[in-house]
Amino acid sequence: MAVDYKALKSGGFMRQVQKDHFSMRLKVVGGNLTTEQFDVISAVAKQYGHGYIHLTSRQGIEIPFIRLQDIEEVKKALEDGGVFSGICGPRVRTVTACQGDRICPSGCIDTYDLAQDISARYFGRELPHKFKFGVTGCMNNCLKAEENDLGIKGGLEVSVNHDDCIRCGVCVKVCRENAVSIQDDEVTVDYDKCNYCGRCVKSCPTDAFIGESVYILYFGGTFGNMIAQGVEILRPVKDKETVFKAADAALSFYDRYGKPSERFRKSIEREGIEKFREYIIEKVSPSLSENMGGNE
């Protein structure tokens, strides 16, 4: 039988050490699966695999020990149950997310909603090499935004409504950046120190501290053969549309300048971070380019 391993691989079948066996990677978005999907996965692992599943480091699921001759059958059984194959190769991979503000009290953004949108727009898109998106809900960074090719971290841009403040002093204490003080009986924020963590907003008993969701973007993170943190080259952005514009720009830069099999980070470094930054800013917000500088 002539076997097209490449076609197999783009369908999420990872060749195993054991001849003619594959670990089947499944599509998961933002780390959530329904119990119905789990039932189907469990049944397939029992019938076609070795009765166990593997959880990958990026919220993925693989079913090991799928035999070559069963692949079509397995795909069909899974798809009938609403479970789809994942991918490998030079493409946009699984979009990961923490539980965000739908579930987690610390969350500053709806990570799941954003992960689904990103997955719908970019999942599987071919690029010079693999490309990972990850979305984390706040500064606690449970999902490690900076290790992704494009990582997104939620934050709150805060302000104080002085009329509602009872000067309880909680915000001064909960701010880990020492950005909040009470001066002349009035709460004051030092915005140079503020890191958008939102702890003041979450703790303020009268909701005098208010916050507006922002997305902080990190480009070019990688945590495999090469280890590098994603860099923040834009100020935090306030709407999803701008996040998508920035992501479109990053992918188009990678398409245009990336060499085959070169990670995004390498392409950025080879072309120069300044050039990359200008490219992104020009595409995201040409008219604002004067005041869109980041912290780097």
Added chain:
Amino acid sequence: MSDRIIAEINEIKEKIDITHLVCPMTFVKAKATIEELELGEILEIRLNDGEPVQNVPRSLKEDGQKVLKLKDNLDGTYTLYVRKDSE
């Protein structure tokens, strides 16, 4: 701080010290004590600097209670005044 809140804090119903506890028992103890109070009654909680003072006020808020004041005792502990606003 308004006079009303100062007046309220003068009528403390119950006092607890949770400086010997760590997370999650700090919040559990505070929550259990508040459960015994009537709506509107005030609880005074002595708690440690660090995680407790950063997290307990917020957990109480998320539980629907009203934090009135946080006082620095300048000895590594704080005193938190909370009014029961929710069953």
